[in-house]
Amino acid sequence: MISERHFINGDWTFAYGEHPGAEAAPPASDWFDIGLPHSFELPDYRDYRIYVGHGCYRRTLDVDEAWLGQWIALEFLGVFQTCEVFVNGRSVGRHEGGYTPFTVDVSDAVRAGANDVFVRVDNHWNARLAPRAGDYSFGGGIYRDVSLLVADRVRVDWYGLGVTTPVIEPDAATVNVSVEVVNDEPHPVEAVVSAVIADDGPVAELEPVKHVIPARSTAVVELEGTLADPRLWHPDHPHLYELTAAVEVDGRVRSAQSTAFGVRWFEFTADRGFFLNGEHYDLHGANVHQNRGGWADAGTRASIRRDIAMIKDLGMNIIRGSHYPHHPYFAAECDRQGVLFWSELHFWGMGGEDIEGFWFASAYPIHEEDEAEFEESLRRALRTMIRVHRNHASIITWSIGNEAFFTDDAVVDKAKALTVELVAMSKALDPTRPAAVGGAQRKGFDVLGDIAGYNGDGAELFHDPGFPSVVSEYHGTSGNGPGEYEVQWEHGVEVDYPWRSGKIFWCGFHYKTVAPGAGLQGLADYFRRPKRAYHWYREQLLGIAPPEFPQPGTAAALQMRSDVDTIPTDGTGDARIEVEMVDEHGVRVADDKPILLTVLEGDGLFPSGRSFTLSPETGSVWDGAGAIEMRSYTPGPLRIRATADGVAPAELVLTATGPAKPAGSGERRLQTPAPYLTEPPLGGGYISLAEYRPVKTSSAAPGHHGGNATQPGEATWRAAGDEPGEWIAPSLEFPYKIRLIEVTFAEPPSSPWLVESAEDGRSFEPVHEGGPGEDRSVKVQFEARTALAVRVSFPERPLEIREIRVH
Structure with missing residues (x-):
């Protein structure tokens, strides 16, 4: 057996609270039936208050007897923000940090057949864990995919395959491959490590290398080869190759791992801007947060795919992953769709009141006893971010954070020293990419990295700074509803200076935040409906005229559509359902009535269960239309009805596809909203709300x-x-x-x-x-x-x- 991966997103139960001792107790009968990705915040309508506390998850894990003796692990791609994992009542792992993937080795804890997996999660603010502050919502949960991994005791390590192309010529590219090989056997092994590059079939083989790996250890094996006539990766033609590395012992392949990679080179310059594959290339993009209407942070891979497509279809060519490492699938999808990616660490500050105990605190700790653990949390996250994302052609910088200058003046020198350390660490871990400092427009943070990202008025304060720079945030629209058509640029960003590498809009989509009233600066709303400013931008960048916007009128009927006909039941996909009000002629009208969506047949799920109300009050209906994403974890037909007062209803039929499931034991126990919401401690700060603001x-x-x-x-x-x-x-x-x-x-x-x-x-x-x-x-x-x-x-x-x- 080489390796296996199984999504285990379905068939979990969940309950709010800490539940001491529940990891070793029989499953409770009154927990909610849920699927992953999942958030404490369901359903999420952008309430600035959040549930802060514990939540517990449980699932039965079936283990094939043939897997025993192999390396067996649970892979979590994102849990906010601290979790403990138990298998069969036994503690098998703990993780701190809300934005980076991790694995938990369960090889010695599982048995053949049914196993009990229990995960306790908490999202309490932690003075020693980044981020300490941020304009965002910090809801808890297992909000990204979970998988079961099975591999040989001699194997390529988890994300242990690195690929670079240090020399690129028109007729050939040098390909260097780093393979981390784990030997869990109690004796040394002589491994033969090889690699093949494919592009619709094999196109190059790298010379195999023999390496003796001591018992219970990991070795790094370096391979080198040449790719003839390379096809370059570029947003206009995002060509990807696949490299597969194999580990052979005694003539038998024990492990293999594949990764996609692209051949390209780039340069940020101080005086001429950004260059891609030797040609000048203006960067123009948007910041993107991961949370979304109804589902909070718990978006599917399909929702990620749509988000990136919306930015690409706008005519933009770069996304800043604000302001934390995003799902590994996000960068992979940027590779495939052809969008450059600014990958960012969560050394994050926030202006306004400086309140210890909530996410309005100093970006860097104000108490000396908190410093060491806080700094280590960022080092750990940076190592993981680079390890997981390093092979993605779309990524052109590792950013150390955003607006960390919002640090108490007494410790700002320590915050700057940490930034310098993380910049150096980034370049040591990955010499092929520069390190950026995002939101560096105050207190001298802009000189600490290879690239300065200026937010807000930094665009006009730093004319020709003498080193590579971008406008990492600029604003132009605000508010719910359709908004104005023309974007109102600020601080002179409409001028494209030759020395500036580009500009990145704040932001692609509305987002939920703990700051009351904030988060409404998107070109599309929280439910991913394009505002009028979105169409203005598309006209400016692509020359596409805007659609005819709906006019006020009286609706006679509803029309409903979905972006897909089928939904996978493994938690990776969903259907985006849109509903519109139309008059007696079938013409869309701006009649903003609440719309009730109900699953009449099948196991379709909205964030609130089997029904969901789109309404003007939650910002989910405007201009006579609304949208929401729906999932299913059970195969079969799905029939959904949309109704509204005084208009003819509409129905839609979809299909959920996946392995058949055994007969259930009763009705699904649907999640109810969180038992309490935490109010941000506003009004207790001493710092001016305008301090260091634009x-x-x-x-x-x-x-x-x-x-x-x-x-x-x-x-x-x-x-x-x-x-x-x-x-x-x-x-x-x-x-x-x-x-x-x-x-x-x-x-x-x-x-x-x-x-x-x-x-x-x-x-x-x-x-x-x-x-x-x-x-x-x-x-x-x-x-x-x-x-x-x-x-x-x-x-x-x-x-x-x-x-x-x-x-």
């Missing part, structure tokens, strides 16, 4: 940019001129309830000035009128109001400002 200005004198006014220190903002109407507007990035604004001028005010706030970040309303005679530092207190941005403007002549603070 700043817009009417103008700025050299050396006196707007960012000076949102960071402590002596530097100031000064307008470029002395004419009426100048202004400075710090963004809070998220809508907050504010009640105090402090403005500190360089000198006591000598002319009128006005403080304003904007709930939407654009439409400003007056808060306070000031003028001569006031102190150099003025505190403006007022009734609490919601604001996304504040502005200080000057109706006569501008004044120089040292700092603006918002609370």
Whole structure:
């Protein structure tokens, strides 16, 4: 036997809570019947409150007697964020870290036949575990695939196959292969390691290498060969080869492992931008979070495939995996579809209130006793991210994190030192790719890596920095519903400077976050419905005219469709169901009624069970339509009905395909919402909500940019001129309830000035009128109001400002 992989996503049970001792107790009869991928947050409608606590999973695992004596492991591709694994009541493994895959060796814990697998998960904030902060939602669960792995005691290690192409010429490419071979036998073995490259059949063989591997050890075997007339990987023609490495002992193949790889080379330059395969190539893309309407973080491989296709179909060519290692399938699908990928580590900071105990904390620990474990959690994650993703042609950088400068000033030097260490570690683990520092627009983080990623106003603050750079985030749309057609670019990103490698939009899709009111900056909504800005972008990049947008009208009927006719039952696939309101002529109309979807036949599942309501209240219906993904873990026909008040219903028939299952023991016990939701501890922080946030200005004198006014220190903002109407507007990035604004001028005010706030970040309303005679530092207190941005403007002549603070 060479190796086997079996998805075990179906037939789990789940219960909220810690359940002490349940790992050794008989299965409970009142747990929910669920499938993986799974989240504590089901169903998820973007509520900023999340369940923080424990959840327990259980499943029966059938083990073939022929597997005994082999290496048997459980592979988890993502569990947020700490888990303990038990087999037959015995502890077999523990993992910390919410975004990286891992395996648990169960070889000595399983027996032939039925085995009990129990997993206890918790998503508590942990001062010693990255991330400590982030504009995201940190719901718990086994939210990616789980597989059973079976392999020989002499085998290629898990993700133990690395491929590089260090020399690429028009007629040949050098292929170097690193093969990690594990020998679990109690005696040495002489292994012959070989590899074959295929492209619709074998095209090259690498010279075999003999290697003696000591007992109970791992050896790295290096192979080298040549690929003639290589076909280059490029987003316009994403050609992939397959390399298979085999380990032979005494004339018998004991193990084999395959990987896809592409032949390409690239370069980030300081003065000429980005080059791919020797040609200049402008990077233009979007940030993508993994969570999604209804299902939270627990997306299927099919949903990943659709997400990447939506970015590709937009005319973009790069995705930034914000801001954590994504599912291994994500990078593989970028390879196949032809989208470059910025793979990022979760050294993550978040502006605003600095509150220890929740994901609003300092990016780097503020207590010395937390530092060592926190740093090691990032080293461990970086090693795994690179090991798992290293062969993907689409990946052009390993990014160390995002906005880690949102660290308490007392420990910011330690955060920078850790960044430098992780950059060096990245390059040691993979010399073929540069290391980036994402969101590096404050506190000198931009000089710490090979590539600087500037977010927000970093696009205008760092003109021609003298080293490779990209705009790693820029904004242009906000809000639920269809939104405006034209994207409103900020901070001069519409100018393509020759030295800048590219720009990456924030963001591809709406996302759920613990920051109230945030997460609505997507070109498509949380349910992956394209907003009007999506179509504007597609017209700009591909010249495709927008569709005719629906007009208000009265619906007479529903129309329903699915992107697929069949759904695999192994948890890797789903069907995306769309429902539209149409009038008596069959024309789509913007009639926003709630729509109830119900599974009438078969074992189809929505995030809320056998039914799901699309509604304007949850942001899942607008412009007379809604969409949601449906799964099934049981083969057979599926019949789904859509109904809404006063309109004719619609039905859809799909098929779930997979191995037949034994007769069930009763109705599926459907999951109910989490028993409690944790409120973020807002209002307890002491830091200004505007500190180090992006700043817009009417103008700025050299050396006196707007960012000076949102960071402590002596530097100031000064307008470029002395004419009426100048202004400075710090963004809070998220809508907050504010009640105090402090403005500190360089000198006591000598002319009128006005403080304003904007709930939407654009439409400003007056808060306070000031003028001569006031102190150099003025505190403006007022009734609490919601604001996304504040502005200080000057109706006569501008004044120089040292700092603006918002609370």
